[in-house]
Amino acid sequence: MSIKKSVLTILQRKNAISTLLCKKYNLYLVNAPSVSFGCNKFSTKAATSQKPDWNRAVSEAEKIVGYPTSFLSLRWLLSDEIANVALHLRKLVGSNHPLLKTAKSLIYNGRNNMQAWGLIVLLISKAAGHLNVDDMEEDKAAGVLHSQRALAEVTEMIRTSHLVHKGLVNIQPGLYPEPSELNDMTFGNKIALLSGDYLLGNSAAELAALRNQDLVELMSSAVRDLAEAEFIGRRDSQNNPLPSVPPADRTNYAVTEWTLRNVLSAGALLGKSCKGTLKLAGHNEEIQEHGYNFGKHLALAWQACLDLSPFITKDRNTPFNVCSAPVVFHIEHDPSILMEIDKGIESVLNVDYTKVYDIVISGPGIELTKQLQREHSQRAMEVLSVFQESDARTALSNIIAAMGDF
Amino acid sequence: MACLGSSRLCARAEKIRQFHRNIASTALSTRSFRSSSEQAASSTGLLRRCQNFQNEHNCRLNVARVMSSMQTQQPGSLPDYRIDPYQLLEDDLKDVYEDIKRELIGNTTNEELRTIATYYFGGQGKALRPMVAILIARAINYHKDRNGLLASQRQVAMISEMIHNASLIHDDVIDQSDFRRGKPSVNALWSQKKVTMAGDFILAVATMMIARLQSDDVTLTLSQVITDLVQGEFMQLGSKETENERFTHYLTKTYRKTASLLANSAKAVAMLSGADECLSEVAFQYGRNIGLAFQLVDDLLDFVSSSDAMGKPTAADLKLGLATAPVLFACERYPELNPMIMRRFQEPGDVEKAFELVHKSQGLEQTRFLAKKHCVEAVRLAQTLAESPYQKSLFVVSDLVINRIK
Incomplete structure (x- = not known):
């Protein structure tokens, strides 16, 4: 019971913050239309010049589609099973199991926060509008269908489930000589596995309730892609990815490598969700394909932005992924950096990160990553110009613009 | 698991299958299947449906089934053969x-x-x-x-x-x-x-x-x-x-x-x-x-x-x-x-x-x-x-x- 209460308090507090932020709403609306959508040479640069703030872009967007999307999660957060999980989670406090970190990041993780994915789905739904749909099916105030709201929730559940499953620990013999620690880890794995399965099972049930089999197949294929992503390329003992050894001809090595990984692990889910929501709205195949491209490019731009951030902060101790875009671009430029990275073949923790950081920052990787992000942002923006101008479309372009804003 | 069928039983099962195939083409033999009154009731349903049948041949078949069910065979639920x-x-x-x-x-x-x-x-x-x-x-x-x-x-x-x-x-x-x-x-x-x-x-x-x-x-x-x-x-x-x-x-x-x-x-x-x-x-x-x-x-x-x-x-x-x-x-x-x-x-x-x-x-x-x-x-x-x-x-x-x- 007390857990449910505390969850509520957290959500209420979050709501209070967004209300505060919403007071700036009027001011913001005055600024927004000045971004010109009409012209085809629509560029991210124009939007960035306004210095849009990430949090503001997101909270404004949440207001456009009704209640904050984080409320979507309320229902499953308050279910008995999750209350049960929360009880078990408490037993893990003090242990080193990464499930706790995953749980924390689910509540808030800056630019990577979960709510934003459902939010994007709702915004594109509103931006595209819907055809020939029963009045009863529509959430008039928000301008989206109930089924689209459910799909947004499914998207969040699938993504969360995947992150939770990714957060298991590989327990090798001898890794935890202390029996109590081994117990903690085994138990943590159990809870992580079941919580992920719970979310996956519920997302399947929720999808089934939408009674659209093409949508079920589409979203299931996104789950499949996420699972497949975890098998791509070289892995250390904890399944952390390592960049693959480039072929003799390194042309396009970086983009191919990076895109393959990230389309499967991020682009497919957001792309297919955006496609699915347009399917629900009764749009034709062509528009649905636009939806897929929008979601895919947005997710890739997002990923490029995340990959970039450790190299932008000027803090050499920020942890980063050895498969992130700046690093793979550097490998294409000069594969000798692999000498250092390959020390992580057993565990990526053995890599000297400051050394890699220094090499990457002095090479072309950062500039190329910025370019990569711009390209994908641009592609996403191009798709947006297909839709009529609306507050939802403005919000989406603000979010894309905010990504480029450091 | 598939250990029950002795060769004798298998031969019998084969006979049954043969028999089952014959049902489709020839009129039913006098061998009776139905035993309980409950099934007799359901076969009147069959009779009614049968009257609607366009196919003369099928109709005759069903009548034969209904007729055969009038006579009861052996009491109890035990089947007379094992498959x-x-x-x-x-x-x-x-x-x-x-x-x-x-x-x-x-x-x-x-x-x-x-x-x-x-x-x-x-x-x-x-x-x-x-x-x-x-x-x-x-x-x-x-x-x-x-x-x-x-x-x-x-x-x-x-x-x-x-x-x-x-x-x-x-x-x-x-x-x-x-x-x-x-x-x-x-x-x-x-x-x-x-x-x-x-x-x-x-x-x-x-x-x-x-x-x-x-x-x-x-x-x-x-x-x-x-x-x-x-x-x-x-x-x-x-x-x-x-x-x-x-x-x-x-x-x-x-x-x-x-x-x-x-x-x-x-x-x-x-x-x-x-x-x-x-x-x-x-x-x-x-x-x-x-x-x-x-x-x-x-x-x-x-x-x-x-x-x-x-x-x-x-x-x-x-x-x-x-x-x-x-x-x-x-x-x-x-x-x-x-x-x-x-x-x-x-x-x-x-x-x-x-x-x-x-x-x-x-x-x-x-x-x-x-x-x-x-x-x-x-x-x-x-x-x-x-x-x-x-x-x-x-x-x-x-x-x-x-x-x-x-």
Whole structure:
């Protein structure tokens, strides 16, 4: 019971913050239309010049589609099973199991926060509008269908489930000589596995309730892609990815490598969700394909932005992924950096990160990553110009613009 | 498992099949199938339907069936011949594993994922779930005057085995068992994270196959199975229930973990056959009762079977801290088991003591009795279907379940 209460308090507090932020709403609306959508040479640069703030872009967007999307999660957060999980989670406090970190990041993780994915789905739904749909099916105030709201929730559940499953620990013999620690880890794995399965099972049930089999197949294929992503390329003992050894001809090595990984692990889910929501709205195949491209490019731009951030902060101790875009671009430029990275073949923790950081920052990787992000942002923006101008479309372009804003 | 059929029985089964094929082309022999008054009632339904038939030939056939049912044959539920269902469905079942493998392999290009995902298909599995699903499908089709098996029904049989396998794979991550189906279990060969993802992958591919059946109700029915499985696992985690609630808790858990899959896939194949709600319910309840009996016997065998026959060590459940039916029954006679159940047999000597008390009590007999009750109910339900070799086999399945030794 007390857990449910505390969850509520957290959500209420979050709501209070967004209300505060919403007071700036009027001011913001005055600024927004000045971004010109009409012209085809629509560029991210124009939007960035306004210095849009990430949090503001997101909270404004949440207001456009009704209640904050984080409320979507309320229902499953308050279910008995999750209350049960929360009880078990408490037993893990003090242990080193990464499930706790995953749980924390689910509540808030800056630019990577979960709510934003459902939010994007709702915004594109509103931006595209819907055809020939029963009045009863529509959430008039928000301008989206109930089924689209459910799909947004499914998207969040699938993504969360995947992150939770990714957060298991590989327990090798001898890794935890202390029996109590081994117990903690085994138990943590159990809870992580079941919580992920719970979310996956519920997302399947929720999808089934939408009674659209093409949508079920589409979203299931996104789950499949996420699972497949975890098998791509070289892995250390904890399944952390390592960049693959480039072929003799390194042309396009970086983009191919990076895109393959990230389309499967991020682009497919957001792309297919955006496609699915347009399917629900009764749009034709062509528009649905636009939806897929929008979601895919947005997710890739997002990923490029995340990959970039450790190299932008000027803090050499920020942890980063050895498969992130700046690093793979550097490998294409000069594969000798692999000498250092390959020390992580057993565990990526053995890599000297400051050394890699220094090499990457002095090479072309950062500039190329910025370019990569711009390209994908641009592609996403191009798709947006297909839709009529609306507050939802403005919000989406603000979010894309905010990504480029450091 | 397919050990019941002696060569004599097989020959007989072959004869029955021959006989069954003849039904389609020639008028029915005088041999009677129907026995109870209940079935006589359902055959008047047949008569009515028959009057609407355009096909003269079919009509004559049905009249013959109705007439033949007027005379009763032998009393009681015992069939006059025994058919080994595995023999009967040999053609349907022989490629099930191969087809599942092909489906899984077609969904990824990653060799490692292919290997893990297909690992358990084609081992020493009994294929109980596909067998029951196909048997019910054929029995129901026959009941609805249709011969053969729909492709979609066979798909459901494959899907049920895939869902079962995904749950086995995830169980292995949790239980840390070393052997399953006569080979090293997946978690002994690959890391927990990869195994978890492979489970998610199988589930995703199964959901895609469900969607391709293009039936809203079938999708809803089968997605229920996935949520049931997870909730069953969650129930297995907690033992906070009081003594009174414990048995209900155990039965609900058993339904969710084992019977739901059999019940809902039986319901799904019935729905695909065009069965009405009442007939689907018969299929569902048959699957549910078989599933409950199966798990009860499984829990019983955990106390009596030697380790090599089971493919897993004896008293494994106790060692995992689980109180199954034999223990719960024994606890009525020996209340000192209560505290052991509450502490999940964690203290030294608990497992041995509990094992001994179960054998001293009537727990094993009572468990078998309960399983038998479910089998009798399953047979009663099968009797409401039209007589056919498949319907007869449904009786045999209940015998297989209750009499199995591994």
